[in-house]
Amino acid sequence: MRTYLKDLNKIEDGKDIDVYGWVQESRKIKKLLFLILRDNTGIIQVTVKEENVNNYDEVYGITRESVINVKGTVNKKSVSKQGIEILAREVQVLNAAETPLPMGIIDRVSADFDTRLNNRFIDLRKIDNALIFRFESELLFFIREYMHSEGFIEVHTPKIVAAATEGGADLFPVSYFEKKAYLNQSPQLYKEILMGSGFDKVFEVGPAFRAEKENTIRHLNEFTSIDVEMSFSDDEYVMGILENSIKYSINNVIDNIGDLLNENGYGIKKISVPFPRVTYSELIEYLQKNNFEIKFGDDFSPEASKFISRKYDNFYFITKWPAELRPFYTMPDKNNRDITNSFDLQLGDIEVCSGAQRIHNYELLEENFLKKGLNKNSFDFYIKAFKFGMPPHAGWGLGLERLVMNILKLNNVRESTLFPRDRSRLSP
RNA sequence: GCCUCGGUAGUGUAGCGGCCUAUCAUACGGGCCUGUCGAGCCCGUGACUCGGGUUCAAAUCCCGGCCGAGGCGCCA
Secondary structure (H helix, E strand, C coil), X not given: CCCCHHHHHHCCCCXXXXXXXXXXXXXXXXXXXXXXXXXXXXXXXXXXXXXHCCCHHHHHCCCCCCEEEEEEEEECCCCCCCXXXXXEEEEEEEECCCCCCCCCXXXXXXXXHHHHHHCHHHXXXXXXXXXXXXXXXXXXXXXXXXXXXXXXXXXXXXXXXXXXXXXXXXXXXXXXXXXXXXXXXXXXXXXXXXXXXXXXXXXXXXXXXXXXXXXXXXXXXXXXEEEXXXXXXXXXXXXXXXXXXXXXXXXXXXXXXXXXXXXXXXXXXXXXXXXCEEXXXXXXXHHHHCCCCCCCCCCCCHHHHHHXXXXXXXXXXXXXXXXXXXXXXXXXXXXXXXXECEEEEEECCEEEEEEEEECCCXXXXXXXXXXXXXXXXXXXXXXXXXXXXXXXXXXXXXXXXXXXXXXCCCCCHHHHCCCCCCCCCCCC
């Protein structure tokens, strides 16, 4: 029976063992051979002596990153640094790796990020890189758990659509039999239709596509969006859902794999709520006082965002954005039509989530279509749902890769994407 | 899309008009070594992004293409 390497220290000294993995290194001293074996859970030294195996020559010539099976006994009195090793009785080469490797796994030379991505299957053999995705998985698990505990149901909306969600962003066209279609940039419109269907609380985890020609460390053309929509709710309430889900998730992940993250250089701390809130207008004033050339209605430049982020050492909300900076479906403030019941969640200088109370009134929505210069007719499938009993509602969309990137303090969103799609990368 | 910078062995780099038959590390191949663990020692293989041009002479300068990194605009 297979044993995972992380479980080896639970096994008694001298017991028979059967392990599988990759040969990370081999150190040869004539009639003595040390293999460093790695599996998904850890590493172990395998000591191979000529007199103990019947294919010593084959094992001696084994290449790095070959996949092998080792049967042998656990030696807990090993003089190796790990203090534990496997004395091999049988080493079977399941699949030999070619040499040289496209890039090293444990070599004392770095590789460019481009080289790493071109050889992502190897890059992900590095524990610290793979751990990013373990972290992402855990994070998402607990966000889902939180959502379920709050009565949300997980839904799946189409990614091939006939019209733009928000009008502004560029879409990837696809050919849909005899029609023209697009890859959806957001599940927004479908989430809202589901509010009209009485689903009350929904969330979705799925891909979103943006055909924007960005070339930055925080943009992807395909990313994973965690979307939430909730009926009879407003911006304030869903901000609470957001901060609580993040708190719940991060704190649970730390309980689970906090040590592992620390060992690999991802020092993260538990967080508490509520997150600080600051209005857009307050920040505009703050920036103006600090000699930034910015006025109400402007978005924050990256430089301004960096400046603002110095005031906060963790998550914070920027609320009450001007209507002109927000999509057509965003609810205006009832006392001031120039601002909206909207928010962004920031971590550091990067926006990880954006949300709002939505317009539920048909006439107001129609008016906003005109204001934003959108063609109402192409949104018929959506706007129809507002005529026959649409409840007030609010929600948000959270960029998963950006969230992971920022929590783990990675310096590029592509680091938290298995196979990133950016301005120029379409493979692997 | 605009701007800046860059492309030298499998990988990461040095060299930036003639000392280049191109540096160093790492990897790779071979040899020595029975407890290594960044193993060590010896030997070896291996590269100037492509196309034009300038020059007696180009990895090095100029123009263009291709590829990449980052910044901006925009956004999650």
